[in-house]
Amino acid sequence: KCQAAIQSWAELRGPAGERVGLLYDALCCRPFATALLAGIKTGAEWPTQRNGRFRLRPASALASYSLQELAALEPEALAVEQSNSSIAYARELILKCYRRLEPGEHPELELGWFLTERVRFEHVPALAGYIEYRSAQSAVWAIAVLHRYVCSRANAWSHTLASLSDYLRASCGSERADRGESGDPAPWRCAELLARSVREAMLLGVRVGQLHAALASARDDPAFRPEVFTDAEFRAWCVGLIGSIERAAELLAGRTELLPEADATADRLRQLARPAVERESARLAGTSLGRKSRCHGDLHLGQVLFTGEDFLVMDFEGEPARPLAERRAKCSVLKDVAGMVRSFDYAAAGALRQAA
Template sequence: MSASAGALRLPDEEALRDFVIAQRWFGSKSKEVAHFRLLETIPLTEQPLGLSVLEVEFLPGTHELYQLPIGARPEGDWTEGVICVNDAMAIYDAMGDPETARALLRLIATDTEIETANGVAQFCTVEGSTLPAEIGDVRPMGAEQSNSSIVIDEKLVLKAYRKLGAGPNPELEILRFLTERDFPHIAALRGWYGHSGRLIDATLGIVQDFLAGATDGWDLALADLREDPQRFVARARLLGEVTGRLHTTLGSESQDPAFAPEETSAEALGLLTATVDEEIERVFVDLPEADDPDAPDVLAPIRGRGQEVRDQLQRLTQVGSAGRVIRHHGDYHLGQVMLTADDDWVVLDFEGEPARTLVERRRKRSPLRDVAGMLRSFAYAATASELLHDAPAPEGWEDAVRSAYLDGYLEETDQSLLPPGRAGVERLLAVFELEKAVYELRYELDNRPEWVKIPVAGIARLLEPETTEPEA
């Protein structure tokens, strides 16, 4: 590459600070920042255009790394995402520049390596895939979140990971695994790019198929609740089947240590119990008191029942076999699945929970943790339909959707991954639902008081006698 990183007239620390802390992808706004600095810049084109690795150092000494594409154009020629102006040149976040996507795809299509000051940038295609070296239409995909996604010619999606972690991104690992096995319910992986060297070995981004005409599962559930609630019950059954096939495929490889299923240890279940127990205690101690004893209190179904919830957790985790642990989705809900124009469910976004480290996200867990996430998402859809669209879910809708989803899931899942019998499955599933609902309760109390009733109902459900002693 003949492009020079120096030609980018890289921004100084003050300019970086002002720009970065205002971005949605910067997730540590509450931390005290000591320094912003650019550690590495990978030249992409002679425009000039490059990929920078940004270090954000916090007090008292921790740090995070971010991907920040940087471009330079004459002042006035480019106004989007401008970081600063140096010598009449606008220096800007180039993720929104179509030339960035074009350059990255060109490099990936040709399996290019670029030596940098601190390592090597690698651009790779999936074996058997052919990417176009030249592309036409480029557009951003929706609102900027923790990552940046670009749609290319309505056929491909380039996802750039903003926050970087050491080691392979779990999404790259899982998509690669599933694509190699021709798993049909994903947007297949076509290529990726990353950096290896003394600073960091990290996945920077991936390229996968674009699902034209597909509908987000959350939007679909809310639309069905307004138009034909029963229609989504049938769709939930199909989604359960797809989830079961996903977990069966992820648990099918015994030779690869990164994916081979492992038996659940008593220590692992004990650690889970202790973690959830600690969160229960913290949340229930902090529950706000009812302001007016005569007013309706959304917390009434669970107020004063913290010990009861903890006792229930102990009973639920007194199981025999808890099945096996596998690589799983890790952040599974209706917003992570789409229904295609052919009425086929596709699973997206295998990164795991953004707040967790890559090491935590790559850890094998019970597949029922994914199932619990989706069940909680059904509960949210039932209430959100009323809150957002004044279209309350019909009585029994959530129970019908849960049952249909679980029926489909259990029919398609390798039973060796699960506790024996449906009662054993539902007992362990309740533990993960409780974990999720307690986390939701804290979040909603802090951010959306009008939504608090959703996790409250979930916790109250798990305290019902018939849930405590499932039938054999």
């Protein structure tokens, strides 16, 4: 039943070279994908040979589906993920399976449960369930998370890139018309496209602000309660910032085949980084450093879905290469804002490259 969907496999052979089985990705197998969904719906527990168990649990967004309805949803393994594996169930649900596992509370499950079940925040895909593994020693690994499928026009990155490209084409057409050449002679088209992009950016800013307010609303929960930045935390952050800049300089040095001025730029980064950070650190010493709270942690336009009328923020797992403790740490919400501003800058540069 699974053979047509399996892209690759490995033969398992015994001591004498005899074939004893096949090793393949079961997510491509329809019966297995359907069994996962049924297990989440029923709250199944699957024991392992090492005295651990897989715990499958539903959330309220799955309550409206019967087992028969779930069994009828056709699963499709998606090939667009880079750090995870995903299964879409007939544009109703989507299951993300983590490929990088680490024991501890997973931020995507933790934040998804909080936003969906506790504060009922509407501008994220609703959490529908999850799968975790508990060892015999009670250590917990997040294995997969299930969300309601969001029918979107595109992610915000693709949409923004397309909008900017439309504006650049319209602008070039207007310039050609001014010179008496063929093109769109209507300057109002440029103004219309620009105004639409500004409105959408403002709406996106509102949604991100509402997300931050929702995450900071549980004053009775230590995991979500905002806290004051301490001087010690600020000093540690400055040290980490200097280290990040110096590592970036090391990566840049010697790459003259890609950037002729790479070595000179790397040297300048090394010379300026520490004095600049220490100068700003001294300037801010003794001042109010604001509060830290839970935030998205890896926010950019690619982490937002555009429905055509609104935006939904997704992918709360943080940067997969970083430890769970770091991804769950409270920080300034300006980290999310800076990530989004940088993403808009990338989109503008990308649109200009396409138009060149």
